[in-house]
Amino acid sequence: MEVFGFEKRIKNYSSYQKILLVGEGDFSFAVCLARAFGFAFNMVATSLDSRESLMVNYSKAMSNVKELESMGCIVLHEVDVHSMSRHPFLISVRFDRIIYNFPHAGYLHGSERNKLQIWFHQHLVRGFFENAREMLTGVGEIHVTHKTTFPFSEWKIVELAYMAGLYLVHEEQFLIWDYPGYENKRGAGMCDQTFPIGRSSTFKFARMLLLYRSTTSGFHLGATSSGPGPGWDTCPPMQLVLGYEVYYYSTFCMSRNLLIFLTFELITSLFAKQ
Known part of the structure; x- marks a missing residue:
């Protein structure tokens, strides 16, 4: 990405990296990165919602999408993290960073403490890891930001990653003020509302390599x-x-x-x- 001049960084992310963002709500995190870089030619931002759903569910989504597109970002809608590695546009692209902030399967069984509810969350994250692993460059990382207090700690993020052939590079505290303009969103019927982040971490994972020795x-x-x-x-x-x-x-x-x-x-x- 040297064609765009000197490297620009915001926290863990660089203008020299090819970045994929998944599960975006109103795309405010993607906009935060793009503004820090001064462009977004190195970014692909996706959401599970259709473009029409974004217009209904998020008050700032369309203005954020238009800003991203004007800065060179590729914005894709209706991208499922369980099948994204086979998406027609993404199937042949490899990324240095794949970002999923606060994954959530929706409120399927009431309380977050419900074991079946936790299982659905784990199923979501497991499928994401399996797909994202196939989309990394040789030095790529997968970043998942997640609450670390109970019952969210019961998701066992690190164990899920390990089962998908990933290992934990680093865990660091997530501070929302490190990302100006980012507004975390609930989704699941309360889309445009924020939620208390509390104690959260960004978990950074890299792909394991299989070696053989006689x-x-x-x-x-x-x-x-x-x-x-x-x-x-x-x-x-x-x-x-x-x-x-x-x-x-x-x-x-x-x-x-x-x-x-x-x-x-x-x-x-x-x-x-x-």
Whole structure:
């Protein structure tokens, strides 16, 4: 993105990054980023609502959408986070940052403490992670901002990410005044109302990388700790499978030379067994 001059940043986000925003309410968060960058050619902003629904449900949505489009942002409507990786426009695009602020499945079973209600929230987030993982660049991150107090802590965001092949890079407190102009919205029948954020965090996830290494003792399945560690070969074996050690490891924890070496070792081991 150097064509647009010097890098501009707002908190975790840079004008040099290709950014996808999903589940936008009135698109005020996307507008906040665009104003900080001075343009939005590097952004794609999406919502589950149709354009017509936005006009009815959010008082500022259409003015925000028009501002985004005038700054170069691609705005897409009726984008489901459970199928977005197959969306005709998004299917071949990869992003440095994918942002989902305060995901919510709607009020399907009353209280947020209801276990079935929590399950629906988890189902929403799990499907999002599975799709978003396929849409990252090699150094991309998925950012989910979420309340951390009970019962929202019962969603188990980090565990859901791990099951989708992601690991937690960092968790930091979310402060709404870091993003001027952003107005969080309720949705679900009370769309244009804000809600108390309370104690919330932005969880940053990166994609795990599957590595193989031949061994004389058989195949082992291993997984790193959640984040960069001292070395992939220190991971404890978890399960015997076939004939290679399989390790999940962060893209950031491994040099290019190590990847080339491991790939070469795998290929030579396969030929040796034939």
